[in-house]
Structures are given as structure tokens and as C-alpha cells.
Amino acid sequence: MAATDTSHPDYFHKVVDCQWACPAHTDVPEYIRLIAQGRFTDAYLVNRRSNVFPGILGRVCDRPCEPACRRGRVEEKPVAICRLKRVAADHKDEFRDRLPAVPAQKNGKRIACIGAGCASLTVANDLMPLGYEVTIFEQFAVAGGLMRTNIPSFRLPGSVIDEEIAAIVDMGVDLKLGHRIESMRKLLEEGGFDAVFVGSGAPKGKELNLPGRQEGGANIHIGITWLESIAFEHIKTVGENVLIIGVGNTAMDCCRSSLRLGAKSVKVMARKPRQFFKASEWELEDAEAESVEIVINRSPKSFVVEGGKLKGMMFDVMEYEVDARGRITAEHVTAEEFLPADDVILAIGQENAFPWIERDLGIEFDKWEVPKVDPVTHESTRKGVFFGGDAAFGPKNIIWSVEHGHQAAISIHQHCMDKPVAERLPPGVNLQSRKMGMHEWSYNNDYSGIERRLVPHVSLKERFKKIDIEVELGFTAEQAAAEVQRCLNCDVQTVFDAKLCIECDACIDICPVDCLTMTPDGDEADLRTRLKAPAKNITQALYVSAPLKHTGRVMVKDEDVCVHCGLCAERCPTAAWDMQKSWVKWPHAADQPAAAPVAATQEASR
Amino acid sequence: MTYIPKPKIAHPSLPRNELGLTRRDYEGSLSTLCAGCGHDSITAAIIEASWGISLRPENLVKLSGIGCSSKTTAYFVGGAHGFNSVHGRMPSIAMGANAANRDLYYIGISGDGDSLSIGLGQFCHAIRRNLDMLYIIENNGVYGLTKGQFSASADIGTKAKKGEVNQQPPIDPVLLAMNLGAGFVARSFSGDKKQLVPLIQAGLEYPGFALIDVLSPCVTFNDHEGSTKSYQFTREHYEPVVEADFVPFQREISTDYGAGEAVPVMLHDGSRVVLRKLAEDYDPTDAHAAYDYVQQHIAKGEYLTGLLHCRPTTDTEFHALNRTPEQPLNQLPFGKLVPGAKALDKVLARYR
Numbered sequence: 007m008a009a010t011d012t013s014h015p016d017y018f019h020k021v022v023d024c025q026w027a028c029p030a031h032t033d034v035p036e037y038i039r040l041i042a043q044g045r046f047t048d049a050y051l052v053n054r055r056s057n058v059f060p061g062i063l064g065r066v067c068d069r070p071c072e073p074a075c076r077r078g079r080v081e082e083k084p085v086a087i088c089r090l091k092r093v094a095a096d097h098k099d100e101f102r103d104r105l106p107a108v109p110a111q112k113n114g115k116r117i118a119c120i121g122a123g124c125a126s127l128t129v130a131n132d133l134m135p136l137g138y139e140v141t142i143f144e145q146f147a148v149a150g151g152l153m154r155t156n157i158p159s160f161r162l163p164g165s166v167i168d169e170e171i172a173a174i175v176d177m178g179v180d181l182k183l184g185h186r187i188e189s190m191r192k193l194l195e196e197g198g199f200d201a202v203f204v205g206s207g208a209p210k211g212k213e214l215n216l217p218g219r220q221e222g223g224a225n226i227h228i229g230i231t232w233l234e235s236i237a238f239e240h241i242k243t244v245g246e247n248v249l250i251i252g253v254g255n256t257a258m259d260c261c262r263s264s265l266r267l268g269a270k271s272v273k274v275m276a277r278k279p280r281q282f283f284k285a286s287e288w289e290l291e292d293a294e295a296e297s298v299e300i301v302i303n304r305s306p307k308s309f310v311v312e313g314g315k316l317k318g319m320m321f322d323v324m325e326y327e328v329d330a331r332g333r334i335t336a337e338h339v340t341a342e343e344f345l346p347a348d349d350v351i352l353a354i355g356q357e358n359a360f361p362w363i364e365r366d367l368g369i370e371f372d373k374w375e376v377p378k379v380d381p382v383t384h385e386s387t388r389k390g391v392f393f394g395g396d397a398a399f400g401p402k403n404i405i406w407s408v409e410h411g412h413q414a415a416i417s418i419h420q421h422c423m424d425k426p427v428a429e430r431l432p433p434g435v436n437l438q439s440r441k442m443g444m445h446e447w448s449y450n451n452d453y454s455g456i457e458r459r460l461v462p463h464v465s466l467k468e469r470f471k472k473i474d475i476e477v478e479l480g481f482t483a484e485q486a487a488a489e490v491q492r493c494l495n496c497d498v499q500t501v502f503d504a505k506l507c508i509e510c511d512a513c514i515d516i517c518p519v520d521c522l523t524m525t526p527d528g529d530e531a532d533l534r535t536r537l538k539a540p541a542k543n544i545t546q547a548l549y550v551s552a553p554l555k556h557t558g559r560v561m562v563k564d565e566d567v568c569v570h571c572g573l574c575a576e577r578c579p580t581a582a583w584d585m586q587k588s589w590v591k592w593p594h595a596a597d598q599p600a601a602a603p604v605a606a607t608q609e610a611s612r
Numbered sequence: 613m614t615y616i617p618k619p620k621i622a623h624p625s626l627p628r629n630e631l632g633l634t635r636r637d638y639e640g641s642l643s644t645l646c647a648g649c650g651h652d653s654i655t656a657a658i659i660e661a662s663w664g665i666s667l668r669p670e671n672l673v674k675l676s677g678i679g680c681s682s683k684t685t686a687y688f689v690g691g692a693h694g695f696n697s698v699h700g701r702m703p704s705i706a707m708g709a710n711a712a713n714r715d716l717y718y719i720g721i722s723g724d725g726d727s728l729s730i731g732l733g734q735f736c737h738a739i740r741r742n743l744d745m746l747y748i749i750e751n752n753g754v755y756g757l758t759k760g761q762f763s764a765s766a767d768i769g770t771k772a773k774k775g776e777v778n779q780q781p782p783i784d785p786v787l788l789a790m791n792l793g794a795g796f797v798a799r800s801f802s803g804d805k806k807q808l809v810p811l812i813q814a815g816l817e818y819p820g821f822a823l824i825d826v827l828s829p830c831v832t833f834n835d836h837e838g839s840t841k842s843y844q845f846t847r848e849h850y851e852p853v854v855e856a857d858f859v860p861f862q863r864e865i866s867t868d869y870g871a872g873e874a875v876p877v878m879l880h881d882g883s884r885v886v887l888r889k890l891a892e893d894y895d896p897t898d899a900h901a902a903y904d905y906v907q908q909h910i911a912k913g914e915y916l917t918g919l920l921h922c923r924p925t926t927d928t929e930f931h932a933l934n935r936t937p938e939q940p941l942n943q944l945p946f947g948k949l950v951p952g953a954k955a956l957d958k959v960l961a962r963y964r
């Protein structure tokens with residue numbers, strides 16, 4: 007197989023599984039090392055460069071990085087990446103003076119952002135330091151979008167949102183609160199903006215039109231609207247018996263909110279068995295810890311209303327046939343069941359809705375009323391109008407919205423500088439050796455066998471007393487100090503120079519996890535079966551060298567479970583292996599060569 | 613060497629042997645040899661081999677003399693017994709231990725200095741007595757531990773690190789062992805585990821004296837240009853002539869060995885060593901023919917490798933010849949082990 011082209015920026019980036027999985031490509035191992043050194047502000051800034059809201063995300067991120075974490079393949083549980091982010095945010099010092107400076111002299115370009123959610127805020131964060139004048143229009147009297155109105159304060163305190171939004175708004179953003187955009191035409195024609203970013207989210211909760219829906223309407227609520235009313239304190243109580251329909255993350259927030267509004271019995275009703283649930287495992291655990299009952303195989307049939315008052319719901323009891331690959335092949339109704347309820351909350355999904363965008367502006371929508379948006383540039387079919395966050399491709403999560411914001415900001419910058427929006431700086435990687443001297447490496451390469459630490463929670467007795475008591479307390483100092491040691495430093499890469507190798511086998515013999523093999527070359531499928539430990543995880547690359555000098559064999563490294571201990575490099579007599587830190591350069595608007603009028607790069611101090 | 617211990621973490625799919633142990637369970641303590649030393653690769657081969665035949669760590673005895681090579685007994689099978697003797701005297705210890713307990717596996721690790729310089733006499737007698745052991749010489753042509761002086765295996769014309777040229781003829785342990793009647797004589801290379809691992813397994817199982825001379829470059833003092841024991845020189849001049857496969861007795865010989873070219877050599881427990889000749893004009897079971905063949909190639913500057921000579925049974929079995937007790941001494945009842953003054957009187961009476 008051809009020697010691996012490690013100059014391709016994706017190669018080493020992929021080795022850092024968490025960074026690759028993070029939509030915003032946060033340099034996770036770097037910030038974890040900074041936390042280990044007690045450099046919390048630096049760790050915060052490394053985060054902020056990529057994900058903009060480390061304090062928020064350190065509490066509520068969907069954390070796609072954690073299932074990807076290599077530690078989860080080496081032992082059972084991944085590193086608590088997300089909770090360590092919170093450690094950085096909780097312990098940071100003043101950081102605002104280290105954000106990129108915003109020029110007093112503006113570049114004369116005006117940008118409108120619709121909605122003050124995380125997507126629009128990211129656009130403002132990226133464009134303000136380049137001299138743009140950014141106006142954000144928000145229909146509500148507060149900024150933050152769903153982070154504010156839907157994610158309950160017992161998971162995400164308002165003060166954390168306030169601080170991170172202020173860091174952006176205080177750059178000089180013109181935030182127009184209580185200002186709903188009712189007509190896109192008007193904004194485009196009269197607003198005088200050079201570009202418009204639509205970050206209005208996916209605000210429409212899905213309906214469940216079953217018999218009794220109208221009659222029982224007073225006690226049947228749409229989940230996201232209901233949560234919003236709680237956030238704005240329009241709703242302060244709920245009945246004793248509550249049924250939640252649906253088992254996604256919104257359902258989890260609804261059931262836990264119900265308990266805090268006085269419900270005595272809360273059941274989450276799922277149509278299918280647990281392996282088909284959409285909610286994250288940790289959200290399910292948190293709900294179950296609070297005695298929420300999750301009932302499987304119940305398909306809603308009708309709302310039961312007596313004398314104009316909701317009494318409960320009728321369900322079909324379901325049975326499923328599942329094939330070897332875990333897919334449902336058939337379903338049967340085996341019985342009917344009535345469950346009493348004072349209130350029912352529908353948490354079965356959200357959709358985009360753009361009643362305020364006229365359909366003759368050149369902004370095209372598909373047959374599901376979803377806007378046609380370029381997945382890379384985020385531009386709509388009308389030049390100068392961009393979509394991001396939940397508004398672009400339907401509901402996702404905060405970290406995706408942030409990355410959309412970054413990408414849209416690049417496009418807006420290109421657009422305003424009269425450059426093609428598709429012309430974007432490609433990603434890159436820098437490498438730097440971590441060798442300090444004999445047996446000395448400038449990273450902590452000792453493997454720590456310690457197990458994942460558990461975040462302490464407020465006791466079950468205390469937490470329901472008020473609706474905004476944050477349940478998670480965050481790691482203690484001791485826990486954080488232990489947890490950081492679990493990170494394998496996957497960004498400290500094993501880099502091989504075939505010219506130097508004398509084929510002594512030292513690296514192969516010392517590697518604790520049998521990653522390395524010297525063997526006659528072959529195609530990838532064949533090589534994978536001939537390694538010291540068969541390389542069965544095909545999502546992980548083989549690092550194949552050029553032919554070796556003495557025998558013409560190749561050095562093959564299976565990246566899968568390398569613990570980055572550095573022993574191969576430590577043992578190599580000729581330094582054919584070296585341990586080198588990779589810096590993934592994931593470009594943002596400030597990095598574009600579009601000759602930023604007043605460019606200031608946002609670089610965390612290292 | 614490294615100060616960083618190998619972490620106690622292993623590949624999740626690491627296979628287990630019949631005893632439920634992984635290869636990692638056969639490791640020893642942290643090696644203090646130079647990074648890249650051939651001896652460390654031999655250590656890794658011994659680990660692999662012992663794991664592969666499901667050797668019980670407590671059934672292995674590791675013996676050695678003095679030298680970098682002799683230090684390596686600490687680096688494999690931590691659960692085994694061990695004895696580091698004085699320089700060149702490992703065979704004496706091996707013989708005593710072997711006589712006292714024939715149930716254990718004996719592996720002696722020595723260097724070219726330890727066996728061919730100071731310990732040559734002991735080495736020869738170990739062969740002559742046909743000790744039931746595997747004897748590995750980790751051969752690098754120098755005294756590594758004392759900073760690289762030529763040893764008795766240094767070839768004529770080979771250069772020391774500072775340029776000095778060796779003019780004395782080498783002693784070749786393979787020829788010597790064949791000459792003295794050893795029944796299992798092999799040569800291999802630290803950089804060829806595919807060859808070395810089955811040789812070690814066969815050597816451990818072989819009933820009688822088994823020698824493996826392993827070319828094992830000293831990366832610090834003898835891996836330069838002009839050396840005939842460097843990695844590069846060894847790779848250019850070594851030539852496998854017989855492949856040996858060790859077949860444990862439960863397993864059938866696989867049919868890929870075409871009859872005729874494959875010569876199975878039965879061992880005492882029903883296992884066998886299957887020899888496959890790579891050179892047609894070579895008969896590894898005939899001691900005289902093998903001797904001549906190897907010698908001719910040495911004259912041409914070629915290191916033949918593989919199981920160069922293997923005889924099916926040994927006619928001069930050590931324990932039979934010396935009438936050692938079948939039961940290990942530590943298991944004999946006290947009365948039998950120490951028969952008392954009366955028994956002594958009886959023995960002495962024979963000489964009166």
C-alpha cells in the first residue's frame with residue numbers, strides 16, 4: 007500500500023479522535039494539559055477559539071468527542087472531556103483583555119444577524135474583530151436563544167450564559183432585543199446591510215394530532231414552548247401526574263422540569279425499546295436518578311377527556327421484531343393501556359419555520375419548507391444571505407451551531423471583500439517535537455490507569471427546592487487533577503522517518519499495546535490481517551512507511567489503540583520515531599487571506 | 613535504556629494461551645540495556661515463545677553469567693526462578709540445578725564473551741555432558757558490558773568502533789557444538805523473530821543440550837561500518853537454510869509441508885520439530901555433513917541460519933548417564949534425601 011501521506015492535514019487530525027469528532031475541532035488534549043498545569047485561563051481560551059462558549063458547553067454540550075475518545079477503546083470509559091471544559095471555565099481569571107482587539111475604525115460593512123442564539127453570536131464574535139458592524143435582531147427581551155429559553159436553568163445557570171454572551175456583545179455588537187423580524191423583504195430592501203445571517207433556529211414544536219387533542223388542549227403542551235414559558239416564568243406549576251410523549255433530550259428536560267414544578271409522578275412514554283432512544287445516555291441516567299419512569303413500547307392512541315378535562319391517554323402496547331443487525335422488521339399491537347394524566351407534554355421533535363421570509367426573494371425552499379443552503383459556505387440561493395445553526399439544516403445542537411457560525415462568518419467576510427465565498431483557506435497541521443533530552447519529553451507520557459471520575463451532584467433532597475439549583479457541582483480540584491491524567495495526549499503524534507530506521511525491533515518490542523509491525527508490504531486489507539495485533543477497527547488508519555533500508559519491509563502502525571506513551575521514540579536508537587505535538591489549523595474568518603481590513607488573529611497564548 | 617516503565621495497559625484483543633495468560637504476563641522487569649540492543653529483541657522472542665507453548669512461569673529456570681546478555685534473564689518471565697552466576701560459570705550452576713530437579717525447563721542466557729572467552733571450558737563440558745537445557749548465546753562479537761573490546765567470536769578483519777582491526781581467528785560456537793556432539797544446534801538473528809521464536813520453543817522442548825547462537829548486534833559498540841556483527845552486515849550476509857517449525861504434540865502437522873522436503877523430528881513428549889530445507893544439498897540430520905556444509909559457508913563469509921543440525925533422539929541422555937533421581941530432590945522424603953549415619957557407614961565400608 008502506498009506510504010501514508012502525513013502531510014495531508016487530515017491525517018494527524020484524525021488521530022486526535024476527540025478533535026476530529028468535535029464539529030468545531032476544539033484542541034481537547036491541549037486544553038486538558040493546560041488544566042493539568044493549573045493554567046485555567048489559557049485552557050479556557052484554547053476552548054473559546056474553537057467553541058466560543060466553553061462555560062455553556064462544559065455543562066450542556068452534546069459531546070460527540072466523548073464516544074470518539076481513544077480512551078474508550080483502550081479501557082471502558084472515555085475521558086470526561088466535557089466536564090473538564092467546565093473546570094477551565096469555572097476557574098479561569100479575567101480573560102477579556104486577551105480576546106482579539108476590536109478596531110475602532112470600522113471597515114464600513116454592515117451585517118445583520120437574525121436571532122440572538124449561539125449561531126448568530128458566533129458570527130458576531132468572528133466578524134467584530136475584523137472591523138464589521140454587526141446588528142443582531144432578537145424577538146425576545148433576552149439573548150441566548152434556546153440556551154436561554156429551553157435548556158433548563160438546573161442544567162445551565164443564566165449567569166453562565168450572561169457572561170459568555172457579554173464577552174461578545176461588549177465587542178460593540180448592536181443587539182436589538184424585543185425586535186422580531188417580520189419581513190425579510192423589508193430587511194433586505196431597507197436595512198442597508200451588506201450581508202444577512204439567518205440564525206433564527208428551529209422554533210416549531212411538532213404536533214400530535216390524535217382524538218381529544220382539541221378538547222384536552224388546556225393541559226396538553228408542546229414541549230419547547232412549555233419550557234420557554236417556564237424560563238420566562240409564565241408557567242410555574244404542573245399537575246401531579248405528568249406524561250411526557252417522546253424520549254429525546256427535550257423530553258428529558260420536560261420530565262425533570264415537571265418534577266421541579268410539583269409533579270409527583272412523571273412518566274416518559276417511548277414508542278420503542280431503549281436501544282432506539284434519541285436521548286443521550288447521560289441525560290437518561292440523570293432523569294432516572296430523579297425517579298422519572300421511562301415506559302417503553304407504548305404508542306400514543308388518543309387523549310382521554312371527560313367533561314372537558316384531560317384525564318389521561320390511551321396507548322397501544324407494542325411488540326417489535328428486530329433482525330440481527332438491530333433493525334426493526336415488524337411491529338405488532340398486543341394490547342391497549344390507559345394511563346391517567348393531569349398534564350401531557352409533547353416532546354416529539356422540532357422543525358424550522360420561516361413565515362417571515364417571503365418566497366419571491368430568490369431564497370429557495372425545498373418541498374419540506376427547508377431552505378436550500380450550501381453545506382460548506384452556508385449561502386442560500388440568494389447571494390449575501392446565509393443560514394446557520396438550527397435554521398440551516400434543522401435542529402442539531404449548540405456546538406454544530408457554533409461551527410456553522412464560524413463557517414458562515416468566513417463566507418460573509420469573503421462576500422464583503424468581493425471574493426468568491428467558496429474560496430476558503432484549507433485546514434493545515436503544524437508539528438513540533440516534544441523531545442527535550444535523554445529520556446525527557448515535554449509532555450506527561452505516563453499512562454495513568456485511573457478510572458473516570460464522577461461529577462458530584464446536589465443531593466436529591468436539596469435539588470428540587472428551587473427550579474434553578476444547578477444539579478451538577480463540577481469536579482473537585484482532586485477529581486480534576488486525576489481526570490486530566492486519563493487523557494492519552496493523542497495530539498502528541500508518533501512521527502516516523504523510514505530513512506533512519508535500522509530495523510532493530512526495539513520499538514515493536516516495547517510498544518505496550520502492540521501497535522507496531524515491520525512486515526512485507528501489501529494492500530491495506532491484507533496488511534490489516536498480518537499485524538502484531540490484527541487491525542480490526544477500520545475507522546482507524548494504518549500509518550505505513552516508505553520501504554525500509556535494510557530489508558525493504560515497511561513499518562506499519564495501527565493508530566487504533568496507541569496510548570501515545572512515547573516508548574517507541576524513547577527506545578529507538580536512531581530517533582526514527584519521534585513524538586511531535588500537532589496543531590490543527592482550522593481556519594476562521596480572521597485567518598482568511600482575504601486581506602482583512604484590520605486583521606487581528608485570535609490566538610490563545612501557549 | 614529507558615526510565616519509563618512499560619505501562620500496564622495492553623491491546624484489548626491480546627490473545628490468551630492455554631493457561632489464560634497473555635504475552636504481557638511473560639514479561640520481566642524494565643530493561644536497562646541500550647535502546648536498540650539486539651539482546652532486547654531476543655528477550656521479546658523468549659517472551660513470545662514461552663507464552664506460545666503455555667509454559668508455566670514457575671516451571672522455568674533462568675540461568676546466566678555476566679555481560680549485557682546475561683543481564684537479560686531479569687527482563688523476561690518475571691515469575692520464573694533465576695540465578696546469575698559469576699562470569700563464564702553458568703553451566704556449573706545449570707548442571708547442579710538440572711541434576712537436582714529434572715522436571716523444570718532450563719534456559720541459559722550467555723554472551724560470546726561469557727561462553728567463548730572466559731567460560732569456554734564450562735561451555736564445552738556442558739555440551740559434552742549433554743545437559744538438558746536450552747543454551748542461548750547472544751553473540752555480538754564484543755564485550756558489551758565492559759565497553760566493546762573484541763570477544764572470541766570477533767571475525768578476522770572486523771573493525772572496533774575506534775578503528776582497531778581484529779587479527780585473531782574467531783571461535784564459532786555452532787561448529788564447536790557440532791564437533792562436541794550436540795544434538796540440537798541452531799543459529800539465528802535477533803532481528804528475525806519469525807525464525808527465532810519456533811527455534812526457542814523447540815530448544816526448550818528438546819531432550820538434551822540445545823544451542824542457539826543468536827547474532828545480536830551491539831548497537832552501541834559494534835554497529836558501525838567495518839563491523840561484521842552490525843545490523844546491516846548481518847542482514848546482508850545471513851542466509852536461512854533450514855526452517856524449523858515447532859509443533860506441540862496436540863496439534864497435527866499441517867498439510868502444507870509437502871512430504872520429502874519436510875523432516876519431522878520427534879521430541880520426547882510427542883511434539884515435533886519440522887525441518888524444512890531451503891537448500892537442496894543440505895542434510896541437517898547428519899552431523900558430519902552439516903558440519904562440513906556450515907564450515908564451507910563460513911569460509912565464504914556467510915552466516916547460515918536455522919536449525920543447522922538436529923538429531924531425533926539423544927543417545928547420551930544426561931540423567932540416564934548420571935543416574936540422577938527421577939523425583940526432584942525437594943520432593944524426596946527426608947529419610948531418603950538424608951539417609952543418616954548408618955547409610956554413610958555403609959558407603960564408607962565399601963572403601964575400607
Ligand SMILES: Cc1cc2nc3c(=O)[nH]c(=O)nc-3n(C[C@H](O)[C@H](O)[C@H](O)COP(=O)(O)OP(=O)(O)OC[C@H]3O[C@@H](n4cnc5c(N)ncnc54)[C@H](O)[C@@H]3O)c2cc1C
Nearest residue numbers: 066121123124125145151152187206207395396402403404
Ligand atoms: C429542550 C431543548 C434542550 C436542548 N438541550 C441541548 C443541550 O443540552 N445541548 C446542546 O448542545 N443542544 C441542546 N439543544 C439544542 C440547542 O439548543 C440548539 O441546537 C441551539 O440552541 C441552536 O442554536 P441557534 O443559534 O441555531 O438557534 P436558537 O438557539 O434557536 O436561537 C434562535 C433565536 O432566534 C430568535 N428568532 C427566531 N425568529 C426570529 C425572528 N424572526 N426575528 C428575531 N428573532 C428571531 C429566537 O427567539 C431565538 O432567540 C436543546 C434544544 C432543546 C429544544
Ligand SMILES: Cc1ncc(C[n+]2csc(CCOP(=O)(O)OP(=O)(O)O)c2C)c(N)n1
Nearest residue numbers: 679680681699723724725726754755756757
Ligand atoms: C571474572 C570476571 N572477569 C572479567 C569480568 C569483566 N566482564 C564483565 S562482562 C565481560 C564481558 C561480557 O561479554 P559478553 O559475554 O559477550 O556479553 P555482552 O555484554 O557482549 O552481551 C567482562 C570481561 C567479570 N565481570 N568477571
Ligand code: SF4
Nearest residue numbers: 517568569571572574
Ligand atoms: S506511542 Fe509508540 S510505543 Fe506508545 S502505544 Fe503508541 S506506538 Fe506504541
Ligand code: SF4
Nearest residue numbers: 507508510511513578
Ligand atoms: S526502534 Fe527505531 S531503528 Fe529500531 S526498528 Fe524501531 S524505528 Fe527502526
Ligand code: SF4
Nearest residue numbers: 646649680756830831
Ligand atoms: S553495550 Fe551493546 S550489548 Fe550492551 S546493552 Fe548496549 S548495545 Fe547491548
Ligand SMILES: [Mg+2]
Nearest residue numbers: 723724752754
Ligand atoms: Mg558480547
